[in-house]
Amino acid sequence: MxxxxxxSNLARTYDVRxxxxxxxxxxxxxxxxxxxxxxxxxxxxxxxxxxxxxxTTTAKLVLGLLPASGGEVRVGGEALPAAHSPHWRALRRRMxxxxxxxxxxxDRRLSVGRQVMEPLVIHGAGSTAERRDKALxxxxxxxxxxxxxxxxxxxxxxxxxxxxxxxxxxILDPQLLVCDEPISALDxxxxxxxxxxxxxxxxxxxxxxxxxxxxxxxxxxxxxxxAVMYLGRIVEQGDPDRLFATPAHPYTQALVSAxxxxxxxxxxxxxxxxxxxxxxxRPAGCAFxxxxxxxxxxxxxxxxxxxxxxxxxxxACHLAEQIA
Amino acid sequence: MRALHGIDLExxxxxxxxxxxxxxxxxSVTWLAALGLLGGRARIxxxxxxxxxxxxxxxxxxxxxxxxxxxxxIFQDPSSSLNPVHRIxxxxxxxxxxxxxxxxxxxxxxxxxxxxxxxxxxGKxxxxxxxxxxxxxxxxxxxxxxxxxxxxxxxxxxxxxxxxxxxxxxxxxxxxAEIRRETRMAMxxxxxxxxxxxxxxxxxxxxxxxxxxxxxxxDTVFEAPAHPYTRGLLAALPELEGPRRMLVPIAxxxxxxxxxxxxxxxxxxxxxxxxxxxxxxxxxTELAPQHRVACIRA
Amino acid sequence: MLRYLTGRLLRAVLTIFLVITFAFFVLxxxxxxxxxxxxxxxxxxxxxxFRAAWGLDRPLxxxxxxxxxxxxxxxxxxxxRDGRPAVQLVLExxxxxxxxxxxxxxxxxxxxxxxxxxxxxxRNSAADRLxxxxxxxxxxxxxxVLALVLVLVFSVQLGWLPSAGSDRPTSAILxxxxxxxxxxxxxxxxxxSAMLEVLGxxxxxxxxxxxxxxxxxxxxxxxxxxxxxTTTIVGFMVGTLIAGAVVVESVFAWPGIGRLLVxxxxxxxxxxxxxxxxxxxxxxxxxxIVVDVVYGWLDxxxxxxxxxxx
Numbered sequence: 001m002x003x004x005x006x007x008s009n010l011a012r013t014y015d016v017r018x019x020x021x022x023x024x025x026x027x028x029x030x031x032x033x034x035x036x037x038x039x040x041x042x043x044x045x046x047x048x049x050x051x052x053x054x055x056t057t058t059a060k061l062v063l064g065l066l067p068a069s070g071g072e073v074r075v076g077g078e079a080l081p082a083a084h085s086p087h088w089r090a091l092r093r094r095m096x097x098x099x100x101x102x103x104x105x106x107d108r109r110l111s112v113g114r115q116v117m118e119p120l121v122i123h124g125a126g127s128t129a130e131r132r133d134k135a136l137x138x139x140x141x142x143x144x145x146x147x148x149x150x151x152x153x154x155x156x157x158x159x160x161x162x163x164x165x166x167x168x169x170x171i172l173d174p175q176l177l178v179c180d181e182p183i184s185a186l187d188x189x190x191x192x193x194x195x196x197x198x199x200x201x202x203x204x205x206x207x208x209x210x211x212x213x214x215x216x217x218x219x220x221x222x223x224x225x226x227a228v229m230y231l232g233r234i235v236e237q238g239d240p241d242r243l244f245a246t247p248a249h250p251y252t253q254a255l256v257s258a259x260x261x262x263x264x265x266x267x268x269x270x271x272x273x274x275x276x277x278x279x280x281x282r283p284a285g286c287a288f289x290x291x292x293x294x295x296x297x298x299x300x301x302x303x304x305x306x307x308x309x310x311x312x313x314x315x316a317c318h319l320a321e322q323i324a
Numbered sequence: 325m326r327a328l329h330g331i332d333l334e335x336x337x338x339x340x341x342x343x344x345x346x347x348x349x350x351x352s353v354t355w356l357a358a359l360g361l362l363g364g365r366a367r368i369x370x371x372x373x374x375x376x377x378x379x380x381x382x383x384x385x386x387x388x389x390x391x392x393x394x395x396x397x398i399f400q401d402p403s404s405s406l407n408p409v410h411r412i413x414x415x416x417x418x419x420x421x422x423x424x425x426x427x428x429x430x431x432x433x434x435x436x437x438x439x440x441x442x443x444x445x446x447g448k449x450x451x452x453x454x455x456x457x458x459x460x461x462x463x464x465x466x467x468x469x470x471x472x473x474x475x476x477x478x479x480x481x482x483x484x485x486x487x488x489x490x491x492x493x494x495x496x497x498x499x500x501a502e503i504r505r506e507t508r509m510a511m512x513x514x515x516x517x518x519x520x521x522x523x524x525x526x527x528x529x530x531x532x533x534x535x536x537x538x539x540x541x542x543d544t545v546f547e548a549p550a551h552p553y554t555r556g557l558l559a560a561l562p563e564l565e566g567p568r569r570m571l572v573p574i575a576x577x578x579x580x581x582x583x584x585x586x587x588x589x590x591x592x593x594x595x596x597x598x599x600x601x602x603x604x605x606x607x608x609t610e611l612a613p614q615h616r617v618a619c620i621r622a
Numbered sequence: 623m624l625r626y627l628t629g630r631l632l633r634a635v636l637t638i639f640l641v642i643t644f645a646f647f648v649l650x651x652x653x654x655x656x657x658x659x660x661x662x663x664x665x666x667x668x669x670x671x672f673r674a675a676w677g678l679d680r681p682l683x684x685x686x687x688x689x690x691x692x693x694x695x696x697x698x699x700x701x702x703r704d705g706r707p708a709v710q711l712v713l714e715x716x717x718x719x720x721x722x723x724x725x726x727x728x729x730x731x732x733x734x735x736x737x738x739x740x741x742x743x744x745r746n747s748a749a750d751r752l753x754x755x756x757x758x759x760x761x762x763x764x765x766x767v768l769a770l771v772l773v774l775v776f777s778v779q780l781g782w783l784p785s786a787g788s789d790r791p792t793s794a795i796l797x798x799x800x801x802x803x804x805x806x807x808x809x810x811x812x813x814x815s816a817m818l819e820v821l822g823x824x825x826x827x828x829x830x831x832x833x834x835x836x837x838x839x840x841x842x843x844x845x846x847x848x849x850x851x852t853t854t855i856v857g858f859m860v861g862t863l864i865a866g867a868v869v870v871e872s873v874f875a876w877p878g879i880g881r882l883l884v885x886x887x888x889x890x891x892x893x894x895x896x897x898x899x900x901x902x903x904x905x906x907x908x909x910x911i912v913v914d915v916v917y918g919w920l921d922x923x924x925x926x927x928x929x930x931x932x
Contacts, residue, residue, distance in 0.1 A: 157578075187578065245565055
């Protein structure tokens with residue numbers, strides 16, 4: 001069986017100027033550098049990492065919003081067509097995106113109903129009455145009432161706005177939803193509402209999610225598989241429960257231990273030295289080695305491949321077995 | 325519009341107190357009000373006692389002697405809390421000159437020592453940098469150095485790591501803990517993240533809609549939360565370990581400050597409410613020593 | 623820095639060149655100088671002779687090439703009216719214009735900036751609202767209306783100041799005040815909004831939390847930041863020092879460049895108009911370059927080259 005979404009060796013580079021001189025030397029920034037994963041229908045892949053690690057770029061590449069510099073994205077077995085071609089537009093009905101900031105994603109001047117129906121209008125689907133019925137059904141599905149149809153975004157709370165964004169994304173019956181930090185802008189008590197809604201919709205509609213977040217706890221809550229990114233590459237990938245309980249890659253270990261929790265006394269926190277390097281100056285060998293507490297000579301020279309470990313997960317670390 | 329409704333809290337010498345709540349609950353406003361930093365249009369009632377002296381309504385000159393010197397603050401967005409047109413050294417030096425009366429080489433030496441203290445290597449060069457030349461984490465370190473310049477008795481850290489990445493957040497929290505171990509400085513840590521507060525403070529006040537609803541030692545809050553809102557927050561948070569469970573969200577939304585329900589502000593979202601909850605705001609009562617709750621059902 | 627400045631200068635020269643080219647064709651296609659200078663009922667032979675003398679009988683593009691060629695050799699042509707070099711004619715008028723625009727510029731700064739700062743610091747106070755009301759009035763009323771009102775009050779009614787001309791030292795006062803008030807109003811608004819923007823920034827609160835006196839916070843932290851956007855509008859005002867007084871000079875019969883421009887345009891005295899436009903373009907472009915340099919000096923984030931290698 002082919003997966004709904006297959007990503008192989010995906011890459012995206014940018015040419016950046018070093019310094020601000022008009023004729024300064026150009027350098028290549030590897031925003032995403034050889035990322036591969038599969039996402040079966042009805043499942044969730046969580047993508048975690050810190051700002052600048054390439055999570056959002058990956059999401060845009062998957063949807064064809066950015067052209068890839070290398071590699072391939074296949075949806076339902078066929079290669080992603082060129083952006084803005086008729087074929088791509090047809091395919092995009094099956095793949096929708098949900099952003100972090102619901103207010104920014106909505107048009108303040110349009111009523112909720114108009115916005116939820118908008119994708120149907122763009123794709124010329126159904127009669128006016130049918131669109132309206134569908135939109136009301138969608139509002140119901142995301143837990144909003146009929147009377148919200150004629151409201152405007154500013155009259156609603158952050159959680160309700162994110163529900164509208166979801167209703168609009170779902171009205172074309174997509175199979176894949178790419179969610180880029182969908183709950184980060186919401187308050188804690190509202191985050192749980194939206195996460196539960198996402199899980200319920202997945203059950204009911206068989207949606208697949210590419211769920212991008214920096215919140216490891218929420219990612220574990222929703223994901224069937226997790227990929228951890230550092231400087232444009234996946235450094236560890238596998239079952240969320242196992243990956244977060246016993247992280248194999250030293251970066252994942254640090255990331256997990258950095259999450260503040262009650263009862264920390266049991267475990268020491270790993271505090272990494274320094275900050276992620278500028279992607280333009282990616283360190284040779286393993287990109288993580290300058291901050292890694294376990295790095296040996298080999299890590300400085302040889303770039304570790306993402307390889308299968310004995311327990312079925314993948315990690316890109318020469319020393320994964322020794323330091324587990 | 326009323327942002328705060330009678331906040332009673334106490335910070336003891338050397339203590340670390342957490343202040344938790346969702347956006348708009350008044351956790352930052354409390355401290356800005358206490359230090360007179362809300363600007364001319366805010367009116368403040370009640371009293372703010374610093375070792376017995378009332379700061380509320382005190383002359384501006386007196387407040388200015390307290391700010392930075394007795395009580396220092398660091399903020400959520402370090403990069404925009406530093407003036408973009410002045411060098412780091414000038415901004416740090418300004419605080420040292422003001423609070424410690426240092427000048428010339430002594431000032432420079434102390435500035436370098438402070439940068440070194442907050443983990444900024446190569447301090448001499450960094451003093452000549454502008455804020456935009458440093459990362460968010462580095463700028464927060466600079467803010468901390470500036471706060472330390474006045475050798476304050478109390479540091480108010482207002483969401484100090486919210487804008488930072490996880491591994492950088494860990495560095496900053498570790499740094500704050502280290503400094504407190506050394507200086508015995510008290511700290512109020514304001515955060516929306518119960519985990520951050522749990523790991524870094526001894527006691528926590530949970531705020532909701534401009535009131536403190538629960539005030540308890542950190543272990544009590546996690547093991548025996550008494551207020552339904554506190555319980556709701558804990559139930560809404562997923563865990564990183566153990567079996568996954570369905571999250572239990574708190575129904576409804578936070579009321580608008582201009583539009584609070586009569587009685588207990590949390591009542592409309594509360595699953596344990598009774599009719600009496602709608603009559604009057606519940607007073608804070610002492611459930612156990614050091615554990616106060618504002619709920620008639622607790 | 624040097625390379626950057628060279629680039630800017632090249633672009634400046636190109637801008638000036640384009641302005642001159644544009645003006646050349648618009649002026650030559652919009653009316654016949656011979657008719658204007660000689661009057662409409664002049665005999666055809668003298669019109670023909672006039673045209674031949676000034677080269678107006680040649681094809682337009684030849685005239686243009688000749689003009690550019692001469693300009694590159696420092697000859698910007700002679701006035702068709704009195705035959706003297708156009709440059710000399712224009713330069714004679716510069717001091718008169720500067721005599722009103724420079725004091726007016728200072729007036730704008732001295733009134734506009736403090737008023738804006740004061741209004742921002744006392745936002746929503748009666749003083750703020752009054753300042754803003756005056757400011758709105760100041761820049762919505764056209765300058766010729768303002769000029770006429772001032773003349774009515776101070777010359778006609780009170781008889782304190784001369785209503786036009788340039789024969790007495792007090793003659794300059796009304797033109798200066800007319801120019802200054804309008805500019806000060808605009809500047810006050812800009813300064814106020816720049817200041818309000820800055821006062822809302824987190825670093826202002828942080829500076830207060832540090833224990834600095836409010837005065838110090840304003841002077842040391844707010845003003846340098848508010849100066850950045852204000853520079854744009856001040857720079858623009860510098861750019862109008864030469865030609866910003868056309869209307870006012872006409873109303874008050876002030877013998878400056880503005881009046882020369884108006885009369886030269888209506889007479890189709892092409893060389894003179896060209897020289898004035900050249901001068902205007904050059905001041906504008908220079909003001910722009912100066913603004914950019916000042917920007918870099920005020921705002922370290924815009925500095926080029928800089929230590930931030932990586």
